[in-house]
Amino acid sequence: MITGFFDSGIGGITVLHEAIKLMPRADYIYYADSDNVPYGTRSRDEVASLAVSAVDFIVRQGVDAVVIACNTATSAAIETLRNRYSIPVIGMEPAIKPAVEKNGKRHKRVLVTATPLTLKEEKLKNLIARVDNEHIVDLLPLSGLVKFAEDYCFDDAGVRSYLENALSAIDPSLYSTVVLGCTHFIYFRNLFRQILPNSIDIIDGNSGTVRNLQNIMRQKNLQESGSGFVTYYTSGRLVENSELLDRYDLLHRMLDLQ
DSSP: OEEEEEESSSTTHHHHHHHHHHOTTSEEEEEEOTTTOOOTTSOHHHHHHHHHHHHHHHHHTTOSEEEEOOHHHHHHHHHHHHHHOSSOEEOOOOTHHHHHHHHTTSOOEEEEEEOHHHHHSHHHHHHHHHHOTTOOEEEEEOTHHHHHHHTTOOSSHHHHHHHHHHHTTSOGGGEEEEEEOSGGGGGGHHHHHHHSOTTSEEEESHHHHHHHHHHHHHHTTOOOOSOOOEEEEETTEEOOOHHHHHHHHHHHHHHHTO
16 A cells, blocks of 8 residues: 655655554655745645646556645645545645634634645635634634744744744633644644643644545555555655655654654
């Protein structure tokens, strides 16, 4: 079984990491469109076109399913992609539903962080309309975190200053949960924890996406046949550079420490 993962850059490795933990005997392809990152500040049509090109390439590699491990690309292109291919195409969804449900009787608010394009797309608006009956969801764009992640700047003073400044727009005492609605943001989970009060839960949609993938593959009687091997591509080019492969390994080790 081979599953393809697609993201604008390195954010989707956080989803791939979850998949490897849950399905260690499958094989994987990871496609980072690093030539065109970031997606979150592009137009919807641009992102949809880039996503189609990338997933066309992934499907030609003979994968059994594709995970669009990018909330922005999912928002802009998921229906187009599902109509285009006969194999399962699984998208990302910010974990707003579990955040609202988890809020329960705490009578506080939920903050959803994501890229500007994700936050303004109809897909997210429709999701909020379905699950946010109490109107407790607020939105905060954090596009700068994508650039920090792509530059492998995870814990320096500039990142902290950016995030502290962005979060200064909210009153933390009003919130029970912060949703990380971009896969790049997950690398900064520990920094969110340091800046926000301990009472705030910080959640994402990665585990739910991977469980959905596993269920779909089981329904199609696709077995985990492989060794957990990952083949990496950057904008259609096979990654063979040892320095870049070492960087990807570093990202996996970082995620293990969260």
